[in-house]
Amino acid sequence: MNRQWQKQKAERLLALHTRETMLVLPNVWNAIGARVLEKKGYSAVATSSSAIAASLGYRDGEQIRKSTSLDIIARIAHSVDVPVSADVETGYGQTLPELEESAKEFIDSGIAGINVEDSLIGLGRLRPVDEQCRRISAIRQAADRVGVHLVINARIDSYVSPEFGTREEATDEAVMRARAYADAGADCIFPMGPGDEATVRQLRHRITCPLNIVVGPDAAPLPVLQEIGVNRVSFGPFIFRSCLRKFIQIADTLKTTGDYACFSDMLSKTDAGAYLLDGDERQTVPEKTGIGLRRGRT
Numbered sequence: 001m002n003r004q005w006q007k008q009k010a011e012r013l014l015a016l017h018t019r020e021t022m023l024v025l026p027n028v029w030n031a032i033g034a035r036v037l038e039k040k041g042y043s044a045v046a047t048s049s050s051a052i053a054a055s056l057g058y059r060d061g062e063q064i065r066k067s068t069s070l071d072i073i074a075r076i077a078h079s080v081d082v083p084v085s086a087d088v089e090t091g092y093g094q095t096l097p098e099l100e101e102s103a104k105e106f107i108d109s110g111i112a113g114i115n116v117e118d119s120l121i122g123l124g125r126l127r128p129v130d131e132q133c134r135r136i137s138a139i140r141q142a143a144d145r146v147g148v149h150l151v152i153n154a155r156i157d158s159y160v161s162p163e164f165g166t167r168e169e170a171t172d173e174a175v176m177r178a179r180a181y182a183d184a185g186a187d188c189i190f191p192m193g194p195g196d197e198a199t200v201r202q203l204r205h206r207i208t209c210p211l212n213i214v215v216g217p218d219a220a221p222l223p224v225l226q227e228i229g230v231n232r233v234s235f236g237p238f239i240f241r242s243c244l245r246k247f248i249q250i251a252d253t254l255k256t257t258g259d260y261a262c263f264s265d266m267l268s269k270t271d272a273g274a275y276l277l278d279g280d281e282r283q284t285v286p287e288k289t290g291i292g293l294r295r296g297r298t
Contacts, residue, residue, distance in 0.1 A: 006148055009112040013044055013083035013151045016232075017188055017210040022225060023232040026239050027087070029055045030072070031079035035275040038080040045080060046115075047073060049087040051240035060237075061121045066092040066102060070109050077110035079277065085113030085151060090121055096138045103142035103150075113151035114139065115190065118177065124162050129177055133184035140185030153212055153232075154178075154186035159193030167199065175206045182209045188232060195219025197228070204229050 016023045027048035028034050034045045050060040052072055058064050069088065077084040088106055093099030106114060116139060118132045119125070127135070136154055143150035158164050158173040170193075178189040190212035191203055197220040200213055210231035213219070216238050225233055250262045 003147060006107075006110060006112065009083040010149050010151060013085065013112040014149060014187060016043055016083075017151070018231070022222070022230055024222065025085070025232065025234045027051060027235050027237070028076065029240055031075045031277075032275055034076045034080045034082075034084065035277075038082050039275055042082065044083045044085065044112075045076065046085040046113075046234055047076060047087050048235075048237050048240060049089045049115075050237035052087075054237065054240060054244075060089070062089050062092060066105070070105055073106065073111060074109035077112075083112035083151075084110070085115065085153065086111045087115040089115075089117060090119065091116050091135065091139065093135075096134060099135055100138045100142045103139045104146070107143055107146060107148060107150060111150070112148075113153060113187075115153045115155055117155035117157055117192070119157040119161070126157055126161055126163065126173075126177075129180050132177070133180050136181055136184040136186050151188065152186045153188045153190050154181040155190040155192050156181070157192050159191060167194075170194075171199065171202055171206075174203065178207045178209065188212050190214070190232075190234075197224055200225060200228055200230060 023044065024042070025044060025046035026037060026042070027046050028037065029048055029051035037045050049069070052069065053060050053064050056064055056068070069092070073084070073086045073088075077086075086106060086109070088102070091099045092102040103114070116136065118127050120127055126132075136152060139150070139152060154177075156174045156177045158170040158177070159167075161170075164170040164173055174189075174191040178191070181189060186209070188210040189207055192214060194200060194203070195213055195215045195218065200220060203213075204211055211229075212232040212234060213225060213230050214234050214236050215222075215225070216235075219225075220228075222233065253259055253262045
C-alpha cells in the first residue's frame with residue numbers, strides 16, 4: 001500500500017467537504033460502478049453496505065463476512081484514482097480492540113473515508129453516546145497510527161430508531177450526538193433518514209460541522225440542499241434498487257412475452273468496455289486482501 005498516495009486521497013476527500021459546491025456521491029457496490037462515476041467526472045466514490053450485501057444475496061446488517069466486505073471495498077478503491085469512502089456499518093468489531101483491528105484492515109484496503117453508524121445491529125436501539133464516541137476515537141487513532149487522515153462520516157440513526165417518538169425528539173438527539181461525535185474525531189455528520197427541506201434546515205442551523213444527507217424520491221431537490229448548505233449528499237441503496245427493478249422488469253418481459261425490445265437501450269460492447277480495466281487481475285495483489293487489480297498500488 002502506497003501510504004503517501006492514500007494520504008493525498010484522504011486529504012482530497014476531506015477538502016471536498018468544505019468547498020462551496022456540494023459533494024454528490026451516488027453509492028456503488030462494485031468496481032464498474034466506481035469506474036463509471038470516475039469517467040463521468042465525479043470527484044469521489046462512496047459504497048453502500050446495503051447494496052453490497054444485497055448484490056451478494058444477503059440482507060444488510062453485517063450479514064456478510066468482514067473478509068468479503070474488505071475484498072469488495074478494496075477492489076473498488078483500487079479500480080479508480082478518485083477517493084473512495086466505504087460504508088462499514090458499525091465497524092465489524094464488538095470490542096474496541098476488535099474495532100481498531102477492523103479499522104486498520106479497512107484502511108489497508110485503500111479507502112480515504114469511512115461511514116460508521118451508531119445503531120446496535122438487530123436491536124433497533126442506538127449505542128450509548130459515550131460508547132459510540134469511544135468507537136469513533138478508536139477509528140481515528142487507528143488512522144493516525146498509519147499517518148492517514150481517514151475522513152470519518154459518523155452516521156446517526158435517531159430518525160430510524162423507535163426510541164424517539166417524534167421528529168423533534170429525533171432531531172434533538174441527532175444534534176446532541178453530532179456535537180459529541182465531532183469532538184470524538186468525526187469529520188462529517190450523517191443523520192440517517194430525513195431528507196425533507198424543513199428538517200434539513202433545522203439540522204444545518206444547529207450542526208456546525210459538515211453535514212451529509214441521504215436522499216430518496218421524496219427528499220428535497222439537490223439545488224435546494226445546495227442552497228441550505230448541505231456539504232455531502234448520498235443515495236444509500238436506492239441506485240442499486242433502481243437497477244434491480246430494471247433487471248426484474250427484463251426478467252418478467254422475457255418470461256411473459258419473449259420480447260427482446262427490453263435490450264434496445266443497452267450499452268454496446270464498446271461502450272461498456274470504456275469502463276473496464278485491461279490486463280491480468282493477478283498482476284498486483286495487495287497482501288491483506290488477496291485482491292488483484294491492475295490499477296492497485298502496492
